[in-house]
Amino acid sequence: MASTTAAPVTPVTGLCTHTLTSLHYRGADLVQDLMGKKTFTEVMLMQILNRAPRGVDLRITDVVLIVLMEHGLTPSAIATRLIYMSAPENLQGAVAAGLLAVGSSFVGTMENCSGLLDRISAAADPQAEALAIARHYKSLKSPVPGFGHHLHKPVDPRAYKLLDLARAEPELAGDKIRALELLSAAVDEAAGRPITINATGAVAALLGEIGVPTAVMRGFAVISRAAGLVSHIVEEQSSPSGRFIWETVEGAIPFVGRAGQAGS
Incomplete structure (x- = not known):
């Protein structure tokens, strides 16, 4: 009899990712797009509301x-x-x-x-x-x-x-x-x-x-x-x-x- 148990869903995150040479907040490059260009409030709202404020x-x-x-x-x-x-x-x-x-x-x-x-x-x-x-x-x-x-x-x-x-x-x-x-x-x-x-x-x-x-x-x-x-x-x-x-x-x-x- 085949099992009806669903396969576990792998959690995901859309907040942050990084490589050896870069770090991204959502779709924005931290160094190139945010640092020196956006305020704390702008980035905070982008992260919390998942949209450009x-x-x-x-x-x-x-x-x-x-x-x-x-x-x-x-x-x-x-x-x-x-x-x-x-x-x-x-x-x-x-x-x-x-x-x-x-x-x-x-x-x-x-x-x-x-x-x-x-x-x-x-x-x-x-x-x-x-x-x-x-x-x-x-x-x-x-x-x-x-x-x-x-x-x-x-x-x-x-x-x-x-x-x-x-x-x-x-x-x-x-x-x-x-x-x-x-x-x-x-x-x-x-x-x-x-x-x-x-x-x-x-x-x-x-x-x-x-x-x-x-x-x-x-x-x-x-x-x-x-x-x-x-x-x-x-x-x-x-x-x-x-x-x-x-x-x-x-x-x-x-x-x-x-x-x-x-x-x-």
Whole structure:
């Protein structure tokens, strides 16, 4: 009896290849076509999106990377500083520790918001879908991804600058921006008051406009925040704060014994 087991498929890659005398990124010769001729952002988009980036892609990506790079002593920066304090010989480990904080609560929330924008764009009644999303999160007593900010009130200025820049780009279709606007109106209606679009909400719309898939968006936060975390290490080298953070936390959180009494 003949076997019906399919032959294993050999994996392939289209990202990079090399010979003894050359190295190619996709179809471009690294030395002849890219070095000295293309920017980092151009090559990054070529590799991630598998196409030649347009001017609008570069402008949108650059402003997004700038916005996501830094936000002070957030969990990612604190993690990086503490790990660097503990292991100063391991710069890459300290950066990696900070990047682990890029997730669904901080920095990487554009992915969560983009999923909602995808739902609204695909809906037969986008306005009704946006309102259903807003009411769902209200019932959970949870913020809608891409909305609200504990520091930037009444508006997050980064978000509205990003949206203004995108609206000035005639090459963008505007579908994701319109979906975000519908969701914003629905969030305000469900809350009974204005709720700001935050930076990652605007980033979700902008990256969607240039064709970045939802499942890839958090990668842009990782790329950008890595640069910011390196700068935190540079500052940690000249003006250390890791031990201060450690000692402050240790002093501020009391030990509680079995009887529920703070230790002396």
